Amino acid sequence: MSSIAVIDYGMGNLHSVAKALEHVQPGVEVRVTADPQQVRDADRVLLPGVGAIRDCMAEIRRLGVDAEVAEAIRSGKPFLGICVGFQALMDSSEENGGVDCLAEFPGQVKFFGEDLQDQQGQSLKVPHMGWNQVKQACQHPLWDGIADLSRFYFVHSYYVRLAQAGQVAATCEYGVPFDVALAHKNVFAVQFHPEKSQQAGLKLLQNFLNWDGQL
């Protein structure tokens, strides 16, 4: 049976994502761990994350998770980042007065702003919380069986702007257009929470568990 390491760096609730993985593939070995050997031995790696990026990055560095992430990405095994686990892969974030991230992919994490408005001039709440439509920007094994413009559950105040258009796997709009999924070789990363996005989200997790990391 295949195994997946859910990297535990002490931030947020990993129970949800572990339960969702077990639900879509009963028998899968889910390791919630920060142990480098456990991560190295796993068939797949998932980097989750909620909370403030400064605290997340501090824990990632303190626990040596930065090296584990870099190794997993270069190993070619399927890698999935979720929410702050997506943002952490960028160059830097505007949050907490500016924080350097892992710089695995060129891009910035930006604030929605306090005076965000929709096209009709109505003010929009921040955080962006709830179900929004995700526009797929490429064909990818992780989108298999998921209709374009399906709704996924989001909760975040900062968004990713990828520097390379070729790495954008999906976009969304909330006052501004922004990038909500990245695809590059064996890496896929999303801003939304598939583990909380009912059928569409569970399908994405199932696709990830079935993916060999090839395009």
Added chain:
Amino acid sequence: MGLAKRIIPCLDVENGRVVKGVKFLDIRDAGDPVEIARRYEQQGADEITFLDITASHEGRDTTVHTVERMASEVFIPLTVGGGIRTCDDIRRMLNAGADKVSINTAAVFNPEFVQQAAERFGSQCIVVAIDAKKVSAPGEPERWEIFTHGGRKPTGLDAVVWAQKMVSLGAGEILLTSMDQDGMKSGFDLGVTRAISEAVHVPVIASGGVGTLDHLVDGILEGKADAVLAASIFHFNEYTIPEAKLYMQSRGIEVRL
């Protein structure tokens, strides 16, 4: 295309059983919160709120177990409220699988608790529940105050000012219940809903008083709420969640179908 307004069914749970009655058709065990939550998820509920009204300490262990079971079977956001007084309470619920916790009375007696909780767990999982009651006399400018103990004890705190304070301390969402309207089935108090929705930059969930689908629409369009919470109209099968969403959509509200 854009963010959908949310419909959130609320379950009142005591010692692991749903109370206040739930009368779905063709459900095997009307009292099991997990089965009911799963049914709502399948109907298209956008989140579930689980309000624990268990009084005893032993009963709280049952609650944790129920949240664990629910989180293993229901894959939409789950908020747990009732009796959340310490960071340990929050950690227990998050570890059990809750995505957010709702803090009510403890915030009134110890506002710094909201700040501690937001710093430790992140604002995204800290909901502050506000029970408001209108205190202005007819003809006066409308004014609402915070009440505790199920609406029995006044605090003298202005509801709008309080909501702003909670957000400044780190609340990521406000669950606003109008104590005048709760259980009356005559609609939300749209005045306080709108006043608070316009005063804070975080999402506001309107609660208390839903009896018809028009009430849900009014809460969004006139109250400017980001989400609407209801219990009895769904529990007693007066309306299903798809019916509510289709009706909201027909009135121009963006929903997840």
